[in-house]
Amino acid sequence: MPESISNLRLLTPEQKQVFIDNGYLIVEQLYSPDEIAEMRDRFHDLIARIEGRPENMSYAMMEPAEGYEIDPFNPENVSGMSNQTLADDYWFDQFTDPRVVSIMVDLLGPNIDFHNGKVRNKPPGFVCTQSWHQDWPYERHSHPDLAAIITYLDDTDFEQGATEVLSGSHRKGEWPTHNGVCIADDQVPPGSETVLAAKAGDVAIVSVMVVHRAGHNYTNIARHAIINEYKTAETVDQWNNRCAFAGLPLARNGRLLMPRVMEG
Numbered sequence: 001m002p003e004s005i006s007n008l009r010l011l012t013p014e015q016k017q018v019f020i021d022n023g024y025l026i027v028e029q030l031y032s033p034d035e036i037a038e039m040r041d042r043f044h045d046l047i048a049r050i051e052g053r054p055e056n057m058s059y060a061m062m063e064p065a066e067g068y069e070i071d072p073f074n075p076e077n078v079s080g081m082s083n084q085t086l087a088d089d090y091w092f093d094q095f096t097d098p099r100v101v102s103i104m105v106d107l108l109g110p111n112i113d114f115h116n117g118k119v120r121n122k123p124p125g126f127v128c129t130q131s132w133h134q135d136w137p138y139e140r141h142s143h144p145d146l147a148a149i150i151t152y153l154d155d156t157d158f159e160q161g162a163t164e165v166l167s168g169s170h171r172k173g174e175w176p177t178h179n180g181v182c183i184a185d186d187q188v189p190p191g192s193e194t195v196l197a198a199k200a201g202d203v204a205i206v207s208v209m210v211v212h213r214a215g216h217n218y219t220n221i222a223r224h225a226i227i228n229e230y231k232t233a234e235t236v237d238q239w240n241n242r243c244a245f246a247g248l249p250l251a252r253n254g255r256l257l258m259p260r261v262m263e264g
């Protein structure tokens with residue numbers, strides 16, 4: 001592996017501090033316009049050609065919303081997928097990207113494993129029925145040393161269903177829920193949320209403990225995002241993670257392990 005990849009470091013001390021303080025971090029334009037254009041092409045294939053995929057990849061479709069048009073980019077109104085990581089070599093390289101693993105090394109520690117991969121889309125008229133939540137109750141481990149990276153494939157602001165977070169909420173530990181996972185709206189002071197307005201190519205890194213939710217899409221253009229999660233090697237799975245590549249070692253002692261598949 002070239003030194004330039006094995007020793008890559010991306011984040012400044014200030015960015016690391018933002019993640020420690022707020023429980024999330026936006027990295028603008030992690031992906032160049034050319035990279036995002038290719039990712040969108042590959043993604044279109046992923047959501048438009050759904051037959052013949054590995055059995056362990058799954059798709060969820062949304063009923064067309066009344067008063068909204070289907071976006072031709074997402075003709076089947078795919079709202080979610082899991083294990084897109086299995087689709088092909090491109091999607092393997094996507095979750096093992098040295099820049100992403102380096103960010104996780106910077107934020108979580110020197111020994112990083114993969115946790116899981118999924119897709120969360122907001123087709124036209126999408127209404128988020130998942131309330132405020134922490135990812136933690138969905139994916140308990142011995143220690144809360146996990147984080148998700150959300151890669152935005154489209155410009156996504158409030159009107160298009162931007163992710164919303166409660167900055168600093170991870171510092172209060174596990175929040176009370178009414179059914180094991182959902183945090184009641186009345187626990188969230190009005191106006192305390194931060195809307196993560198993102199441009200295509202931006203990523204948000206979200207701690208497993210930070211309270212967040214997806215917004216609603218009030219437009220006729222579908223919004224698309226890939227959400228991959230990572231953990232430290234030291235934290236032990238307690239929810240019986242059967243997701244594709246769960247536990248795959250990606251970094252040890254700060255050195256990245258995974259070669260690029262597509263670049264030879």
Ligand SMILES: O=C(O)CCC(=O)C(=O)O
Pocket residue numbers: 120135161162163164212213214215225227
């Ligand atoms: O889609 C989003 O903006 C957020 C997704 C989310 O809350 C989650 O997957 O836990």
